[in-house]
Amino acid sequence: MKYLYVAAAEEVERGALAAVTARLAAEFGGPVRDMELGSVDFAFDAERRQYGSIPLLDMLLRRCPPDAAKLLAVTERDLFIPVLTFVFGQAQLGGRVGVVSFARLRQEFYGLAANREIFLERACKEALHETGHLFGLVHCPERKCAMSLATTVRQIDLKDDAFCAACGARLRRNPEGTQV
Amino acid sequence: MKTHWQILVVDDEEVMCESLAAWLREDGYVVDTASSGRDAVEKARLRDYAIYFVDLKMPGGMDGIETMMQIRRLHPEASIIIITAYATVDTAITAMKEGAQEYIVKPCNPEEISLLVNRIIKVKNLQRENTILRKKLTRQYCVHDVVSKNPRMQEIMALCGEIASLRSTVLIQGESGTGKELVARAIHNAGDRASKPFVAVSCAALAETLLESEFFGHEKGSFTSANQQKRGKFEMANTGTIFLDEIGDISPKLQVDLLRVLQDRSFYRVGGSEEVRVDVRVVAATHVNLQQAVAEGNFRDDLYYRLNVIEIRIPPLRARREDIPLLADHFVERLSHELGKDVSEVSEGALRLLLDHNWPGNVRELENAVERAMVTCRGPVLTESDFGFLAQAAAPAPVWAVPAGMTIEDMEKVLITATIQRTQGNIKEAASVLGIDRSTLYEKIKKYEIPR
Ligand SMILES: [Zn+2]
Numbered sequence: 001m002k003y004l005y006v007a008a009a010e011e012v013e014r015g016a017l018a019a020v021t022a023r024l025a026a027e028f029g030g031p032v033r034d035m036e037l038g039s040v041d042f043a044f045d046a047e048r049r050q051y052g053s054i055p056l057l058d059m060l061l062r063r064c065p066p067d068a069a070k071l072l073a074v075t076e077r078d079l080f081i082p083v084l085t086f087v088f089g090q091a092q093l094g095g096r097v098g099v100v101s102f103a104r105l106r107q108e109f110y111g112l113a114a115n116r117e118i119f120l121e122r123a124c125k126e127a128l129h130e131t132g133h134l135f136g137l138v139h140c141p142e143r144k145c146a147m148s149l150a151t152t153v154r155q156i157d158l159k160d161d162a163f164c165a166a167c168g169a170r171l172r173r174n175p176e177g178t179q180v
Numbered sequence: 181m182k183t184h185w186q187i188l189v190v191d192d193e194e195v196m197c198e199s200l201a202a203w204l205r206e207d208g209y210v211v212d213t214a215s216s217g218r219d220a221v222e223k224a225r226l227r228d229y230a231i232y233f234v235d236l237k238m239p240g241g242m243d244g245i246e247t248m249m250q251i252r253r254l255h256p257e258a259s260i261i262i263i264t265a266y267a268t269v270d271t272a273i274t275a276m277k278e279g280a281q282e283y284i285v286k287p288c289n290p291e292e293i294s295l296l297v298n299r300i301i302k303v304k305n306l307q308r309e310n311t312i313l314r315k316k317l318t319r320q321y322c323v324h325d326v327v328s329k330n331p332r333m334q335e336i337m338a339l340c341g342e343i344a345s346l347r348s349t350v351l352i353q354g355e356s357g358t359g360k361e362l363v364a365r366a367i368h369n370a371g372d373r374a375s376k377p378f379v380a381v382s383c384a385a386l387a388e389t390l391l392e393s394e395f396f397g398h399e400k401g402s403f404t405s406a407n408q409q410k411r412g413k414f415e416m417a418n419t420g421t422i423f424l425d426e427i428g429d430i431s432p433k434l435q436v437d438l439l440r441v442l443q444d445r446s447f448y449r450v451g452g453s454e455e456v457r458v459d460v461r462v463v464a465a466t467h468v469n470l471q472q473a474v475a476e477g478n479f480r481d482d483l484y485y486r487l488n489v490i491e492i493r494i495p496p497l498r499a500r501r502e503d504i505p506l507l508a509d510h511f512v513e514r515l516s517h518e519l520g521k522d523v524s525e526v527s528e529g530a531l532r533l534l535l536d537h538n539w540p541g542n543v544r545e546l547e548n549a550v551e552r553a554m555v556t557c558r559g560p561v562l563t564e565s566d567f568g569f570l571a572q573a574a575a576p577a578p579v580w581a582v583p584a585g586m587t588i589e590d591m592e593k594v595l596i597t598a599t600i601q602r603t604q605g606n607i608k609e610a611a612s613v614l615g616i617d618r619s620t621l622y623e624k625i626k627k628y629e630i631p632r
């Protein structure tokens with residue numbers, strides 16, 4: 001039996017982690033396994049003062065347990081790829097490992113008062129989104145679908161905390177998620 | 181739809197390459213990577229990518245610009261996006277001049293890059309729909325006034341029938357006199373709007389305010405000479421087709437207004453506050469290269485893409501000389517009725533003259549020539565001498581005597597003067613006939629003080 005793993009970096013708030021794990025278990029039919037990732041400081045880029053999502057994914061591939069069908073890592077660090085100012089997360093399309101960053105999902109990041117409800121909602125949507133990529137889903141043109149591309153939190157907030165009917169059907173047709 | 185489009189990311193840094201590729205793959209594109217300019221050109225040889233992301237700075241002899249130029253040599257239509265750092269933005273701007281479609285400064289906002297890619301793909305999708313439409317061509321004449329056995333023209337006529345009943349905007353490009361309005365009418369007549377109005381407006385040489393009221397009409401007293409309400413051409417064309425000739429000439433403000441009509445299918449009369457809704461099919465035409473006007477910033481790109489949903493390029497008459505005898509006969513037949521003259525044919529010699537002429541004014545010039553010859557001719561056959569005025573305008577007659585004491589410079593002056601006359605002042609064409617470039621021709625015109 002292969003499992004969906006959620007791997008938390010050491011700095012991740014455990015309450016939020018539990019909420020995300022529960023949402024993924026409900027969506028993909030649990031159980032979802034937990035894993036401790038420790039520090040992700042090795043991915044720190046001194047010039048950008050952010051964390052590289054590519055070295056992070058490389059590390060995840062090396063540490064992916066044999067019984068993991070898919071592994072989604074969660075971090076509080078702000079992620080980037082060289083060509084972009086930031087990414088909310090990144091996943092190998094139809095692959096084994098992905099990562100979600102909570103950094104920009106918090107109101108505090110934008111100088112606003114903390115709002116736990118908004119943050120948790122965004123965290124669940126983004127976790128669904130990256131996991132969807134792991135199962136081979138590409139961006140969905142339906143703005144309300146969790147698989148639509150969001151490049152701002154505003155766009156995340158416009159999404160539902162769920163896949164649209166078409167993406168849901170695609171997931172069911174291809175539960176291994178090896179193909180697009 | 182997206183999965184059909186392939187993208188190539190070119191960068192010597194693997195992380196850079198792979199991360200952008202991964203990001204684009206999440207968006208549904210099939211993405212390849214190349215680690216050097218040479219590698220990229222190799223890959224471009226094997227397949228044409230919809231978009232090429234090329235890093236400006238690459239080691240190993242072939243930088244981004246060189247890579248881009250080689251790719252463009254293989255695929256002139258390729259969309260190339262240059263990736264650059266802040267320090268080299270100037271070079272990126274050079275790259276734009278060499279044909280890059282866009283450049284992005286890294287790191288760039290995810291939203292920016294996603295909008296950019298979407299915009300390019302949208303245009304590619306439209307262009308592809310276009311090609312599909314064209315492939316469905318049937319060999320069926322839909323136009324009686326367009327006479328041609330040229331394959332390109334037959335394709336155009338078939339396309340007219342094919343698209344006649346769509347509401348998509350059509351952009352007709354062609355030199356003046358090529359019959360753009362005829363083609364527009366043909367589209368209108370072949371479709372289900374045939375019984376509805378066809379309204380033609382020339383956008384050339386009308387002041388902005390006049391043209392605005394011409395387009396949209398005006399309310400009483402909206403400007404000095406408006407003493408009563410007037411309906412604009414868009415209102416008159418309601419349920420039918422509006423033909424906007426010389427669309428390249430309209431002012432930036434009217435470009436915005438027109439864009440709004442195309443988007444909303446509604447507008448306001450000048451000085452009016454009531455929204456007027458219309459159902460009008462727009463066929464636009466231009467003799468200038470609109471794409472170039474867009475590149476030079478003189479024409480809005482969004483309006484261009486709105487207009488250019490279906491593109492028709494009419495070849496000049498000199499590119500379809502096989503049609504000259506057909507057209508000449510057609511005009512003789514039609515004009516003999518109109519002028520009440522009993523002329524039935526064109527002689528061999530006259531035909532040879534017509535075939536040799538360059539026709540800078542295209543079909544219209546040919547029609548005018550036939551008419552002029554018919555007015556003066558005195559028999560049932562149009563002969564060489566009836567077309568004498570063409571020979572006069574033309575460059576040196578087949579045999580001519582060189583006046584004594586003529587210098588090479590004198591001769592050059594005569595040759596240039598005659599050529600410019602023959603091309604009716606079209607410098608670009610004159611330069612090409614003379615086999616020299618435009619700037620050289622301008623220098624010589626100045627030097628010899630040749631009137632234009
Ligand atoms: Zn969806």
Ligand SMILES: [Zn+2]
Nearest residue numbers: 129139149206
């Ligand atoms: Zn995504």
